[in-house]
Amino acid sequence: MRRRLTLALALTAAATVALSGCTSTASDGYTIKQGQLTTCADVPYPPFEDFDSSTESGFTGFDVEIVGAIAERLNLELVVRDVDFDALQSGIVLAAGECDMGSSAITITEARQANLDFADPYYDSLQSLLVPKASGITGLADLENGVIGVQAGTTGRNYAFEHAPKSAQLKEFPSDGELWPALQAGQIDAILQDLPVNNFHLQADSSYVIVEQYNTDEQYGFAFAKGERTKLIADINAQLAAIRADGTYQRIYDKWFTTGGNS
Secondary structure (H helix, E strand, O other), rough: OOHHHHHHHHHHHHHHHHHHHOOOOOOOOOOOOOOOOEEEEEEOEEOOOEEOOOOOEEEEHHHHHHHHHHHHHOOEEEEEOOOOOOHHHHOOOHHOOOOOOOOOOOOOOHHOOOOEEOOOOOEEEEEEEEEEEEOOOHHHHOOOOOOOEOOOOOHHHHHHHHHOOOOOEEEEOOOOHHHHHHHHHHOOOOEEEEEHHHHHHHHHHEEEEEEEEEEEEEEEEEEOOOOOOHHHHHHHHHHHHHHHHHOOHHHHHHHHHHHHHHH
């Protein structure tokens, strides 16, 4: 119910922008506000994005630092907005002009490319199954009558629907901020989602274990409104290559990924 309400509110916001005839796009069509790079993300989703009042933007994480490094090289101030992931990956908030780009561990898929443009891939990921150590669960096959938690709108959700036992119950949550506490409270038996995020939870609580990993050949990309940010995408691709070449990318990667994950 909460996911539907959040998505409905996002749709209403998008419709309001369209009906008012008002667009926040700057006159040069480069960013929605000159001098700023505004990125939308579904927070929290550590280690990619999380809240942090000690930082200038109010956010932290791998995605935030990568986009921050790119913004600095483009002489733009980074602004981060917290949005619903389903509305972000569908292209709603980007088409509405709420942000210049989306940076929220968004897997590049053919379906999403119908509504979004993507910059070059910046991260390779796996899916994984996280369970309590004491549960005795060794994989999806052991969840025939169990409850598997997934995040709405994600590729992890899609993988679970395709591969989980038919008798298993799949319970969708709007974000990891609700998904992880649900597992801790015993409301679900497992979480199926991106490996780096499940690894992050293991570091916080060693009473959980990842029992399976799934190679889904996923790559994350920064997302943009379809056909609207051609020059910005080109500049971001150029700076992404630059931070890989000078070691900045690797330094940020090493900070956030101490176990598991791919790059």
